[in-house]
Amino acid sequence: MKSFPMDEMDKSALCVRGLAKRYDSHQVLRDLNMTVPEGCIYGLLGPSGCGKTTLLNCIMGNLHYDSGSIYMSCKKQSQLGFMPQDVALIESLSIFEMFTYYGRMFGLSPSKIEARAEELKSLLQLPPLDSWNGCLSGGEQRRVSFAVALLHDPEFLILDEPTVGLDPLLSQSIWLYLVELTTKSKKTIILTTHYIEEARHAHMVGLMRGGNILAEAPPMDLMSSHNCSTLEETFLIFSQADEQSHKLPDETIISQEPSLKLWSPITKQTSFSFSRFKAQLLKNTLYVTREVPLLLILFLMPIMQCTFQNVAVGLDPTKLPIAVVNHDHYDCAHIPTHTHACDWESPISCRFLNYLHHATDTVHIVNKHNLLEAERDLKKNNVWGLLYFAPNFTQAIAARYVNASVLNTPDEVLDTGAVNVRLDMSNHVVANIMTMDLSTTLIDFFRKLFHECHWPDTVVQLPMRIEEPIYGTRRPVFTHFQSPAILVAFGFYFPLLFTTAFLLHEKVSGVLERTMTVGLTPLELILAHLVLQVVITNLQTALMHFIFYVLFDNPFVCSVWLPFLLSFWQAMSGMFLGFFMSAVSNSHVMAMMSGTGIFFFVTFTSGLLWPLEGIHSSMRDLIWWSPLALSTEAMRGITARNWPITHPHIYKGFLAITGWSTLFIIGTYLVIKYRGFHYRK
């Protein structure tokens, strides 16, 4: 290969001077100088981990650097073509769809995109353009990725290992094409490669080691000045010299505290472009509609979770076995079933048990012969409770209510005339429901009995009258308490999950970095996602409201729009947290772990599982700062009480969501501003 004429090098396409970059305490680039003449191929050679990718990212403005300076002849992102080390293809698109996506990013017309696609297909021997990226081999993906970098015919190409894994013949034709690009079209190309010998094709090579360029010159000049026949040999000589010279010790550089973080001279797109926004939106929509498992998760999950919640949570337990030891009467089978006849002779224990059997579904009577057997079953949790009627229970009851008044009935008689109940109280919910059910059934039984005898039934009632409730029903169910909270929690969590997973997938696969390098702005990225999320959220919310309020008939005493608006607003807040999570997370594991933590924190402190009025007194004032606490209360206020938006409980809910959303947006803005939206290993 002819070496690049030195006189043409005066005009530099890129000048890097004294560049330093470190990750925490790891100094990756140190006092690095590099000059790339215009219209040449510059081969950046160096062992793995020497900092090549870091250098390229600093040049393109994907990374801040700590000190030094970078000069570039091209200033706009659209003049730059970048092929990252990871292929960073969008797997759910076909090759042509991906060309269309990137073409739109660059503002190319459809006919131009089509023409370039055909050109690049024959040049790079690409598979048919309607092939899915996800089905291509590694080498094919690399060629497609290379084609994307060339699509808009940029002036400056930065290629991170373009020929790795390619057929030698294809590699050679790519090199020939690159040389043609530089000679005919005066493009400038920087490429990295592990195949040192292929860099002979380059006009200039830079030998990089330990974060520094040891030498840069045309490859032939480098070899001849060191009497070497291969570049490999030349690199070895430079590496040995570098090893012996022991340049600056690490600490010297680490101790330099950079005063400010510097960017590359490439001007980042800041203005909003409808064409890029549309390209991103169409790409996202194609992705979501093509990924059937994702679609199922998005819509089946709310359906299933809401259905499970309604059928599995909050309903009163039924058919709880309860042991009955009846020493009042051993064989209730032959006692007449007209339980409430004013008859104080036939065994009241049997008549009460008969009434219990028919009046409530909560307990299921299991007759036992003696107390020992019943207690054994209670300990083994074969039964949840034990009812014991002492001998002469009926007579004692009669003595209490018929033959005498309660005041002059002896204590022993009162004792005998009491139903003895022993329960397994280890399960709070079951124990409370059984206690309530047994006492109300017993009171009801005696009320009806007294009624038959034409006695005032107030004798057996507490001196308290429970009036019709202002809100809710006389016999509230736990599901009714939970459903508004579940709606709010799911409304928050589903968008959080989707946004985090979707953006993180793009980030980790390198697609996001690539699209941001070609000019997509954070605002366009966020708006395109927002539009899709709004559509998904509205469908999910409609589905969830339908299941809760139409299928399962949870309390809903209000108009449709206000709870829908609250759910929607809550979902937006979940999405904003998703933006923040995807910006700060570098892996799905990290996002998943923090997402799970957030879910449990938010669930426990939202009043979903238990009323917040029952929280420990030290947290009583703080709890309302929890992200979903006020909105959950607002949802209850709307759906069960029909409070308007002007009610303090309701507008505080909306304000709390707005406040948290603002916080998430500010957090995301700061992360993007100071760290970028890029993937960091």
Ligand SMILES: Nc1ncnc2c1ncn2[C@@H]1O[C@H](COP(=O)(O)OP(=O)(O)OP(=O)(O)O)[C@@H](O)[C@H]1O
């Ligand atoms: N985000 C990061 N945080 C911390 N260290 C990093 C980060 N990115 C890269 N490094 C480290 O910086 C060094 C240089 O990495 P870089 O990817 O630039 O090397 P490279 O020369 O391109 O390697 P390869 O040829 O294998 O791709 C490596 O030791 C790497 O572990």
